[in-house]
Amino acid sequence: MDGIQDRDMKNPDFISYELAAANRKLIIDSPKIMAILNCTPDSFYDGGRFNAIDSAIERGLKLLADGADILDIGGQSTRPGAAKIDAEEEWKRIGAVIQGIINRRPDAWISVDTFHAEIARRALDFGAAMINDVSSGTLDPAMFRVVAQYNTPLVLMHMQGTPKTMQDAPHYEDPVEDVYRWLENRVNAAHEAGIQDVIVDVGFGFGKSLEDNYALLAGLDRFLELEVPILVGLSRKSMIWKALDGTPETALNGTTATHAWALERGAHILRVHDVIAAKETVALHAMLRPRRP
Secondary structure, three states: OOOHHOOOOOOOOOEEEEEEEEEEEEEOOEEEEEEEEEEOOOOOOOOOOOOOHHHHHHHHHHHHHHHEEEEEEEEEOOOOOOOOOOOOHHHHHHHHHHHHHHHHHOOOOOOHHHHHOHHHHHHHHEEEEEEEEOOOOOOOOOOHHHHHHHOOOOOEOOOOOOOOOOEEEEEEEEHHHHHHHHHHHHHHHHHHHHOOOEEEOOOOOOOHHHHHHHHHHHOHHHHHHHHOOEEOOOOOOOHOOOOOOOHHHHHHHHHHHHHHEEEEEEEEEEEEHHHHHHHHHHHHHHHOOOOOO
């Protein structure tokens, strides 16, 4: 992947952002890859594969070596129907993994996928750089206060319901406009709470029908109007494999196609299971655009 990493992939139409965490910065001047590290027994694709501490650390280091710009570590499954675990159990799954990866890769930009403010606080104390909250601070009202205190970026994701109930009967008058207005409200609330850097995620598969998901993908460029980076989580999701009568294991080709469509609509961060395939998609998409001198 060295050739891809050495390319000038800057796109004159791409809206750049700079994220700050502690004394570090992440400059998003081209699409970035966020790799998924699930330390859970029941995630929809890789549940149980990396829930042992040593194997999770090695997997995280491999994802970084493959070229991930961000490593997103989670200990709470948010697949449809997933039961909520308490903060202590979540920390048992991820605390040593975060520490082990940072000890060996102190330069790594670590994101922690959690909706517990206490987990966010502990992770940031360990050296994590960003929090990814699928509830946008609605499941734990202390989340905004913690993130603001540490002056770190926060991903705000849209979800209708909770992971346990979100796919029971999702309904929207207009998926794009309804999700846009909800995220606009949460972005404003986060800024008012003192959070400087926020990223938005429309929440593909989180309280959406198949048709809702594709309406959101088609209208993704609408969310550029929020003037914050857009994170896209499409990797191997049911909106891909159900449409193709497949399984999560057969959904890499469909993931690549939907990633390309998301990039064409302005996505800044792709949250993925397959880093190398995603980096190739970003590199090939860049070839469609003129480069800056």
